[in-house]
Every structure is written in structure tokens, then in C-alpha cells.
Amino acid sequence: MDIVKIDKFDQYLNCRKNQIFSYLATKNLPVDLLLYNAYENSDDVYQNVFEKRIHRYLYLEKTLPEADLNLLGVSTFMYPTSSFDIVDELLPRLIDSHQVVFLYGAAWYLDYKQNTYHKIEIVHSIPAFAYQEKPEGRTYTIFDDVFDGVQRGQEFMHYDISHKVMKEYIENQGTEGGVNVLAKDRMTIFDFSTLKxxxxxxxxxxxxxxxxxxxxxxxxxxxxxxxxxxxxxxxxxxxxxxxxxxxxxxxxxxxxxxxxxxxxxxxxxxxxxxxxxxxxxxxxxxxxxxxxxxxxxxxxxxxxxxxxxxxxxxxxxxxxxxxxxxxxxxxxxxx
Structure with missing residues (x-):
């Protein structure tokens, strides 16, 4: 699955929204319409970023409420992630039905993400779209930013996550981060059957x-x-x-x-x-x-x-x- 990252330098969209925008663009949807309110009030940005001393990726930008997705004919469906056993049972079934599944968890445990791995306990979104059953255990394939010390997140790449890492990621949601798009404790999929x-x-x-x-x-x-x-x-x-x-x-x-x-x-x-x-x-x-x-x-x-x-x-x-x-x-x- 090739996904072209829309906000290549992560200057506005948070991780989940960047992934959603980029994913929906592969469906040939007019995703740029979702940016009708992206021109943010500058004082609001100042109050939320400087006064509250939060990084850009924690700023709760105004774009992409679920109602706006509905205007594109995109429906969202959510499944609980209250326990990893539920995720581990349901995630392969959703992937088998050709779904890309968006999850939230703790970036601390994602070993490919060197800017946060064992450094920052922050909530991070990953989309899973494949899995493999191997003798050493199941692995999941996701797409995410490149942060390897050389490239700074300009493109999405595929990564394989072990069963152990996925379990740690899901069970530890992270202690820092604001999430204002869809639900933090849910797996999310999108349905395109009612496109308008x-x-x-x-x-x-x-x-x-x-x-x-x-x-x-x-x-x-x-x-x-x-x-x-x-x-x-x-x-x-x-x-x-x-x-x-x-x-x-x-x-x-x-x-x-x-x-x-x-x-x-x-x-x-x-x-x-x-x-x-x-x-x-x-x-x-x-x-x-x-x-x-x-x-x-x-x-x-x-x-x-x-x-x-x-x-x-x-x-x-x-x-x-x-x-x-x-x-x-x-x-x-x-x-």
C-alpha cells in the first residue's frame, strides 16, 4: 500500500489527521475540501502553543471533525481496544476484509520511530493494513513516518511490528498528547459505500x-x-x-x-x-x-x-x- 504523505513536514496536521488525509487521497476523494477552515486564528495558535507550551503536533487544529468526513460520504466505524486480546482477535479479521485499521497507542514502544522510542511517552496513531503468521509469532504491517535520524518524517514507509510490540503499544496509551479526532481508545475503520x-x-x-x-x-x-x-x-x-x-x-x-x-x-x-x-x-x-x-x-x-x-x-x-x-x-x- 503506497500512501503519499500530505503534510510532509508535519507543520499542521497531527499524526492521525495526516494519516487520514493521506489515506483518503488514495481513494480519489476531494480531500482538500476538508481544509476549508485550516486558516487558524493566530491568537488561538499563540495561546495554545506558546502559552500552554505544547509542541505543534499536540495543537488541536480545527480540521477534520467526523461530521466533515460524512460530507464526503465517508462513514467511520469504531471497535474497542480496552484489552489487547480484543485487538488481537479483531484486527486480523478487519484486515482480512480489506480494511485499513487506525489505532492509538504509546509511541514509546515503537522501535522503528527513533525520535520517540524509549524517549517520549506520547500518544501516537498507526494504521495497520496487513499481518503475517510466522513461526515466531504474528506480525502486523503498518505505515508511518520515517524518523531514522536521517529523514525527518517526510514520507510514509511500511514497518512490521511484532506481536509483543503491538501488545505494549496498545496496552500503554501514553501520558502526553491531545487527541481531538475520533476516539483514542478505539480502532477506527472507514466505509466508502455512500460516497457523495x-x-x-x-x-x-x-x-x-x-x-x-x-x-x-x-x-x-x-x-x-x-x-x-x-x-x-x-x-x-x-x-x-x-x-x-x-x-x-x-x-x-x-x-x-x-x-x-x-x-x-x-x-x-x-x-x-x-x-x-x-x-x-x-x-x-x-x-x-x-x-x-x-x-x-x-x-x-x-x-x-x-x-x-x-x-x-x-x-x-x-x-x-x-x-x-x-x-x-x-x-x-x-x-
Whole structure:
């Protein structure tokens, strides 16, 4: 099973959502419609990532509630994982019926995932799609990110998990992580028997219109960033300077990822929209802020004027884009 990873650099979607988006794309579904609300309020990102000091992959982004999957004609079915015996009995039967089964467990036990193996007790999602009965015991085949010290998760690859590792993974859910898509203690499969592709665009147009009517942002976060980077008391409130810089990086990466995913939505619904180049420039402006902040992270020297100028430029581009979005309302997005 070849799955092309949609969010290659893990800048926005959490592990489960990235897997679901990527898997549904193999079914030739218009998955980019699911990104109609990916343009996140910047203060919400700031409050959840910086103030709560959580990494990007724990940010509870707004995309992919189950109701939105239903609009694509995708139904979800869940099975309990309260004990590994249940999983071990049911999982092969589901796979035999040609299902890809999504599970949650503890990344601590996944020995192929070197960024978390015996390092971080965090909840992680894996999709299982095959199994093999071997003399030494059953193994399961899953797809997941590459994190081998060389490649940083840019593609999905296949891994075989031993019966022992799967048992440890399921029985220890992990102590860190926010899961807001489907159920953490369930195996999840998807049914495509009621696809409504023709109606999907109209349904998501209504969802998008409602989202835009209720969206606002003053982009004050870009005025805060230069101040944060200069405030020794804030930096010292973290475990160390690296912890501070890492959270700033995750804050800016979440904003970059949010805007990039909303760009996918517009490119799908209206490839000739005048919004596209403006949003591309907005992404580049935020990336420029991240670059200067990262330079400070590794050099220890902050160019105050440069970070201020870059942050002001990002705020101006965000403001320009949102004004243009509101000016044209729905016509410039849905061709």
C-alpha cells in the first residue's frame, strides 16, 4: 500500500489527521475540501502553543471533525481496544476484509520511530493494513513516518511490528498528547459505500461560508514575537533557552502549516483565484520571521530591527490576505 504523505513536514496536521488525509487521497476523494477552515486564528495558535507550551503536533487544529468526513460520504466505524486480546482477535479479521485499521497507542514502544522510542511517552496513531503468521509469532504491517535520524518524517514507509510490540503499544496509551479526532481508545475503520462526491463541493461551500462569517483575526501575535525574543524573564521561565526557542519554532511552524493547508483548499476550489499569490506571499513572510528567530536560536544573537521588520511584514501580509478574503467573500474561493 503506497500512501503519499500530505503534510510532509508535519507543520499542521497531527499524526492521525495526516494519516487520514493521506489515506483518503488514495481513494480519489476531494480531500482538500476538508481544509476549508485550516486558516487558524493566530491568537488561538499563540495561546495554545506558546502559552500552554505544547509542541505543534499536540495543537488541536480545527480540521477534520467526523461530521466533515460524512460530507464526503465517508462513514467511520469504531471497535474497542480496552484489552489487547480484543485487538488481537479483531484486527486480523478487519484486515482480512480489506480494511485499513487506525489505532492509538504509546509511541514509546515503537522501535522503528527513533525520535520517540524509549524517549517520549506520547500518544501516537498507526494504521495497520496487513499481518503475517510466522513461526515466531504474528506480525502486523503498518505505515508511518520515517524518523531514522536521517529523514525527518517526510514520507510514509511500511514497518512490521511484532506481536509483543503491538501488545505494549496498545496496552500503554501514553501520558502526553491531545487527541481531538475520533476516539483514542478505539480502532477506527472507514466505509466508502455512500460516497457523495458530486454533492461534496456544495456542502463544503456552505461550511466555508459559515466559517468565514465567524472568523476574525487582528494578527497581534506578530507584534508579540519580537518582544518575546528580547524578554529575558520570559526566556528564563522555560526549562532552558532551547525549550523556549523550540516553542517559538512550533508556534511559527503551526502558522506556516495552517496557511499552507488553507492554500491547498483554495487551489482546489478555484485554481485561478487572485487569493493564491497573496497567500503564498503571506506564507513566505511568516517563514522569514521563523528564519530570523531560528538564527537567533542557533547563534545567540538577535537582530532586533530585522525580526521586527519581518514580523511587521508578516502582519501586513496576513491583514492584506484576510481583507481580500472578506472583500470577495465566497466568489474568489469557489469558482
Amino acid at each position: 462526491e458530486k454533492e461534496a463541493k456544495e456542502a463544503f461551500q456552505a461550511k466555508y461560508a459559515n466559517w468565514l462569517d465567524n472568523f476574525n483575526d487582528d494578527f497581534a501575535v506578530y507584534s508579540k514575537i519580537p518582544q518575546l525574543l528580547q524578554d529575558e524573564s520570559i526566556i528564563q521561565s522555560f526549562a532552558d533557552a532551547e525549550a523556549f526557542h523550540e516553542i517559538v519554532f512550533h508556534l511559527l511552524s503551526t502558522l506556516v502549516g495552517s496557511r499552507n493547508h488553507f492554500l491547498r483548499f483554495i487551489q482546489y476550489t478555484n485554481p485561478s483565484s487572485e487569493l493564491i499569490p497573496v497567500l503564498q506571499e503571506t506564507v513566505a513572510a511568516i517563514e522569514a520571521v521563523r528564519f530570523v528567530a531560528n538564527k537567533f536560536r542557533f547563534s545567540g544573537k538577535l537582530d532586533v530591527k530585522r525580526i521586527t521588520d519581518k514580523a511587521n511584514a508578516a502582519k501586513a501580509k496576513e491583514t492584506e490576505f484576510l481583507e481580500l478574503l472578506n472583500k470577495h467573500k465566497y466568489a474568489s474561493v469557489f469558482a
